Amino acid sequence: MTRSKWLWGIPLWILAIAFLAPFAWMISTALKPDVDAYKIPMQWIPNPFQWDNFTTVLSGATSVLPAFGRSVFVAVLRVAGELITATMAGYAFARMSFKGRDKLFLLYLATAIIPAQLLLVPRFIYFQKLGLYDTLWALILPGMFTVLGTFLMRQFFISQPAEFAEAARMDGANEWRVFTRIYLPLATPVMSALGILAFVWSWNDFETPLVLISNPDRYTLPLSLTNFVDEQGQIAPGLTMAASVISIVPVLIVFVVLQRRFIAAMTHTGIK
Amino acid sequence: MATATVAAAPAVRTEKAPGIKPRGWIGFLFIAPNLLGVIAFTLIPLISVVVLAFTDWNLVSGLGGITFNGIDNFVAIARDPGFWHAIGLTLVYVVVSVPLTVVLGLALGIALDRPLPGRAVLRAIFFLPYIVNVVAIGMTWLMLMNPRAGLVNQVLDAFGIQPGWFASSHWALPALIVMAVWGGVGYCSLIYLSALQDAPRQLYEAADIDGASAWAKFRVITWPSLLPTTIFLLVTLIIGASQGFGLIALITAGGPGDSTTTISYYMYQTGFQFYRFGYASAIGLVTFVGVLVLTLLTWRAQRGRSLND
Numbered sequence: 001m002t003r004s005k006w007l008w009g010i011p012l013w014i015l016a017i018a019f020l021a022p023f024a025w026m027i028s029t030a031l032k033p034d035v036d037a038y039k040i041p042m043q044w045i046p047n048p049f050q051w052d053n054f055t056t057v058l059s060g061a062t063s064v065l066p067a068f069g070r071s072v073f074v075a076v077l078r079v080a081g082e083l084i085t086a087t088m089a090g091y092a093f094a095r096m097s098f099k100g101r102d103k104l105f106l107l108y109l110a111t112a113i114i115p116a117q118l119l120l121v122p123r124f125i126y127f128q129k130l131g132l133y134d135t136l137w138a139l140i141l142p143g144m145f146t147v148l149g150t151f152l153m154r155q156f157f158i159s160q161p162a163e164f165a166e167a168a169r170m171d172g173a174n175e176w177r178v179f180t181r182i183y184l185p186l187a188t189p190v191m192s193a194l195g196i197l198a199f200v201w202s203w204n205d206f207e208t209p210l211v212l213i214s215n216p217d218r219y220t221l222p223l224s225l226t227n228f229v230d231e232q233g234q235i236a237p238g239l240t241m242a243a244s245v246i247s248i249v250p251v252l253i254v255f256v257v258l259q260r261r262f263i264a265a266m267t268h269t270g271i272k
Numbered sequence: 273m274a275t276a277t278v279a280a281a282p283a284v285r286t287e288k289a290p291g292i293k294p295r296g297w298i299g300f301l302f303i304a305p306n307l308l309g310v311i312a313f314t315l316i317p318l319i320s321v322v323v324l325a326f327t328d329w330n331l332v333s334g335l336g337g338i339t340f341n342g343i344d345n346f347v348a349i350a351r352d353p354g355f356w357h358a359i360g361l362t363l364v365y366v367v368v369s370v371p372l373t374v375v376l377g378l379a380l381g382i383a384l385d386r387p388l389p390g391r392a393v394l395r396a397i398f399f400l401p402y403i404v405n406v407v408a409i410g411m412t413w414l415m416l417m418n419p420r421a422g423l424v425n426q427v428l429d430a431f432g433i434q435p436g437w438f439a440s441s442h443w444a445l446p447a448l449i450v451m452a453v454w455g456g457v458g459y460c461s462l463i464y465l466s467a468l469q470d471a472p473r474q475l476y477e478a479a480d481i482d483g484a485s486a487w488a489k490f491r492v493i494t495w496p497s498l499l500p501t502t503i504f505l506l507v508t509l510i511i512g513a514s515q516g517f518g519l520i521a522l523i524t525a526g527g528p529g530d531s532t533t534t535i536s537y538y539m540y541q542t543g544f545q546f547y548r549f550g551y552a553s554a555i556g557l558v559t560f561v562g563v564l565v566l567t568l569l570t571w572r573a574q575r576g577r578s579l580n581d
Contacts, residue, residue: 005386005387005388005389006389008383008386008388009388009389009390012383012384012388012394013389013390013394016394016397016398019397019398019400019401019454019458020397020400021423022401022409022412022413022416022454023400023404023412025412025415025416025423026408026412029415037415038415038418038420038421038422039421040421040426041426042423042426084305085305085306085309086306088302088303088305088306089302089303089305089306089307091302092299092300092302092303093303096298096299096302097299098297098298098299098300101299104303104307108310111310111314111315111318113511113564113567114314114318114560115511115514115515115536115556115559115560115563116515117515117517117536117539117540117556118318118321118556118557118559118560119314119317119318119321120540120543120544121321121324121539121543121544121549121552121553121556122316122317122318122320122321122324122553123313123317124543124544125320125331125549126316126317126320141309141312141313142309142313142314144309145305145306145308145309145310145312145313145314146310147310147314150306175298175302179302200403203405204403204404204405204406206405206406206407206518206522207517207518207521210521211540211544221405222405222406222407222408223407225407225408225411226407226522229411235411235414235415237415240411240415241411241412241415244407244408244411244412245408247405247407247408248404248405248408251403251404251405255396255400255403256396259392259396263395263399263462266459266462266463267462267463267465267466
């Protein structure tokens with residue numbers, strides 16, 4: 001058994017190293033002078049270590065820190081908003097009863113399969129009319145009201161017993177109290193899973209800002225990485241890779257610290 | 273934990289939720305915040321796509337410049353060689369990248385299900401490409417695939433091949449496919465891993481007693497039990513790949529020439545570079561219907577073939 005464990009382990013580890021190579025290259029290049037970036041053969045250990053790449057992208061005119069801050073701002077509001085609206089709606093779809101509820105839910109499911117790009121054109125026009133084009137609100141608002149989050153929360157609340165609510169109502173609790181005091185505390189694990197996913201989606205979003213943000217002073221982090229490409233399409237290797245490393249640190253922390261929850265959330269929704 | 277059931281059939285669980293008591297409008301009030309947002313930012317834009325698809329509208333002429341032109345856009349699409357070229361490229365991209373991702377993901381999922389040294393770390397490593405933002409990944413691969421000095425060609429040089437990757441109209445699409453597979457394999461293996469936890473253990477024991485070969489066990493037990501998951505992955509990956517856009521916008525901008533102008537990038541170009549919003553909406557609508565039909569067909573293929581049906 002142990003022998004077969006290693007027999008399978010070795011090829012998988014070789015494959016894993018090949019998988020990691022782009023990331024290793026990213027970090028190595030972030031610490032190199034530009035002249036060494038395309039050296040043949042590849043030089044894995046930078047010599048000398050060029051820490052300047054990081055100081056340059058963290059300070060001065062080319063700093064990605066403002067973009068980093070904007071990404072945090074967008075992510076915090078999106079996650080908070082999505083959690084609030086999705087838990088309430090998911091709870092009502094699962095545990096409350098009103099006219100047209102199930103038809104409305106089917107409509108929700110139908111909108112969930114609409115490709116995001118189909119909405120790019122009308123959202124562009126729409127946000128221009130609302131005066132939200134080229135503001136961070138164009139990224140935040142749609143992200144606060146998602147069908148997928150509602151669906152996920154409904155799936156959870158539907159598995160919870162109805163008897164809790166019955167008992168609380170007997171004691172005279174109103175609907176809001178039943179929701180906040182009884183069901184919401186039970187939902188914290190699912191909420192944290194949804195929160196993690198919503199954060200990663202928001203943090204990595206590139207297409208929405210590409211279309212809805214034009215002023216480089218309002219770029220979020222992914223878009224700001226393109227600042228290190230000049231008009232001719234020439235990439236400044238050291239700076240681009242240093243900024244890329246900085247952009248993946250938050251997701252990496254979320255992933256490493258909350259790995260179990262993250263993976264459970266991924267397999268639960270099964271949807272990007 | 274019913275992870276696999278949820279993952280395998282998200283759209284199927286629409287059975288009526290038992291409500292507690294009819295309470296009129298209170299439930300509606302709970303849904304209202306989310307519903308208003310969905311109406312404002314999803315439903316209204318969606319309806320306007322459908323309307324715009326029947327208009328001729330150049331953004332520059334302002335809202336007053338919208339003129340209805342019936343089905344002209346759809347007639348034009350049918351005759352537009354650019355559209356059909358983009359559809360063809362998208363089909364190649366989907367048909368090559370999706371099965372490759374699923375098959376490699378399955379192999380990796382099965383491998384990672386066995387006892388291995390450092391299994392948790394391995395799972396994390398393969399999953400990593402999936403959570404990193406597309407710009408950081410795109411920029412890295414763009415440099416790795418630099419035809420003159422990129423690391424990939426330094427390695428391939430040993431085998432005497434020197435593909436031009438993003439600089440060549442023959443190699444740009446394969447390069448995008450390599451990146452897509454690298455990015456998606458870990459995700460597939462993770463979904464398969466959770467499905468494998470639910471595989472019927474007793475059947476394996478019975479098969480062991482009968483002296484079944486590993487291949488026979490896979491074919492008769494593992495594969496049928498993984499079929500719903502496979503269909504689910506195929507559906508979500510087909511939808512995702514047919515929308516593949518971020519890497520193309522970032523790295524190739526549809527080129528060289530039009531060698532990577534897939535349908536979603538073609539729509540983006542039509543709308544945001546040529547400002548033909550009416551035509552772009554019509555392309556979006558046609559593509560959406562096409563993907564929907566493809567998705568429904570894939571979904572139906574599952575019928576009567578899975579172990580539990």
